[in-house]
Amino acid sequence: MSFSVKTKVQIGEENLDFLKNLTNSRVLFVCDPFVVKSRMIDKFTSLVNPKSQIRIYDKIKPDPSIEIVREIKKDLMDFRADYVIAIGGGSCIDASKASIYDYYRSNGSKLVFIVIPTTAGTGSELTNFAVITEADNKKVLIDDLMLADYALLIPSLTRSVPNFISADTGMDVLTHGLEAYISKNANTFTDVLALKAIDLVFSSLKKVYDDGDRVSLRKNMIEASAMAGMAFNNAGLGICHSLAHTIGGNFHISHGRLNAILLPYVLKYNAENSEYARLKLNKLAENYGLSSYIDLIDKIRSLASSMGIPTNLRGLGKIDQYQYESSLDKMAEAAMNDMCTPTNPSIVIKYDLRNLLSDAF
Ligand SMILES: NC(=O)c1ccc[n+]([C@@H]2O[C@H](COP(=O)([O-])OP(=O)(O)OC[C@H]3O[C@@H](n4cnc5c(N)ncnc54)[C@H](O)[C@@H]3O)[C@@H](O)[C@H]2O)c1
Numbered sequence: 001m002s003f004s005v006k007t008k009v010q011i012g013e014e015n016l017d018f019l020k021n022l023t024n025s026r027v028l029f030v031c032d033p034f035v036v037k038s039r040m041i042d043k044f045t046s047l048v049n050p051k052s053q054i055r056i057y058d059k060i061k062p063d064p065s066i067e068i069v070r071e072i073k074k075d076l077m078d079f080r081a082d083y084v085i086a087i088g089g090g091s092c093i094d095a096s097k098a099s100i101y102d103y104y105r106s107n108g109s110k111l112v113f114i115v116i117p118t119t120a121g122t123g124s125e126l127t128n129f130a131v132i133t134e135a136d137n138k139k140v141l142i143d144d145l146m147l148a149d150y151a152l153l154i155p156s157l158t159r160s161v162p163n164f165i166s167a168d169t170g171m172d173v174l175t176h177g178l179e180a181y182i183s184k185n186a187n188t189f190t191d192v193l194a195l196k197a198i199d200l201v202f203s204s205l206k207k208v209y210d211d212g213d214r215v216s217l218r219k220n221m222i223e224a225s226a227m228a229g230m231a232f233n234n235a236g237l238g239i240c241h242s243l244a245h246t247i248g249g250n251f252h253i254s255h256g257r258l259n260a261i262l263l264p265y266v267l268k269y270n271a272e273n274s275e276y277a278r279l280k281l282n283k284l285a286e287n288y289g290l291s292s293y294i295d296l297i298d299k300i301r302s303l304a305s306s307m308g309i310p311t312n313l314r315g316l317g318k319i320d321q322y323q324y325e326s327s328l329d330k331m332a333e334a335a336m337n338d339m340c341t342p343t344n345p346s347i348v349i350k351y352d353l354r355n356l357l358s359d360a361f
């Protein structure tokens, strides 16, 4: 058993004062165009001590490509950054992480990496995972070189997240919590974090979806996201993520929404094929006064439906059936080789993954 957290987690805006104290530093901000247009970035750039230099890379796109990673790395080298501050959702954080990984591997000198998430979702601020898209494949990179030095959680930044994105990212948190909880590598430490994250999602997500201005509930969600991140960074994930990665790479659908749809199918499969997963899910169901994992899956499905998420992939209305069916073999193969598959509680073969892909359509 092992458990570690390298990143210092700080919660609240009062932790931004360090920006005033940076002298003679070169600070590279990484974000997507929204963070600049909405002027969210001004709060941070205006605090940086004038004796330091700033550069902004603002071309992040959802599901970041390898080309974006290369551009950021080039900026890191040209600017000779000693601080990198990633402000954004998982796409921004992952692209920053992958570029830092590349930079270190080409002998770049040590820099300070600060992550400020603006969605309550991926938990990427606390993980050594980065998901990068290359030629329709979402590749998972795992390496401790990508762990942030600081994760600053500022709940008010997530207030502007539209409710459908709150739903998707929140269901991603739930999936991280549940996959970490039944992962092969789960332990008591990861369980505590996963269970608390799951609980916060059940108590807060629908309320945030209904009224995103409730910052105290946004705080619950951003904390849940970070806790689920710590849990899965140590325990690993499972095939819900493997399947979401390959469908996302091929059909460009939001990561959280895919997890939300796939999760009930995958939990049922795991409960039926792994006694360990079934017992743990039954225990979790008991915490909510439910009689078994079957009711727990219903509870998850109801939460997703209450936020307008369909119960199958067809319901998204965005995936061409012929194209999907002709990609089944290729997607099952990619999911089989995904870095999240080895920690799934039941052993899978390509045939099982193909069936799950088919059922979820
Ligand atoms: N590294 C990990 O551990 C990990 C875990 C899960 C998922 N991921 C990856 O992360 C990516 C998804 O990240 P995400 O779900 O955070 O979405 P995202 O970063 O792709 O952002 C989704 C959209 O939300 C907008 N947005 C972000 N913050 C906002 C705010 N405060 N107000 C208004 N709009 C805002 C963005 O501009 C974007 O249009 C996927 O590529 C996924 O595979 C990584």
Ligand SMILES: [Zn+2]
Residues within 6 Å of the ligand: 122, 172, 175, 176, 241, 255, 259
């Ligand atoms: Zn995820």
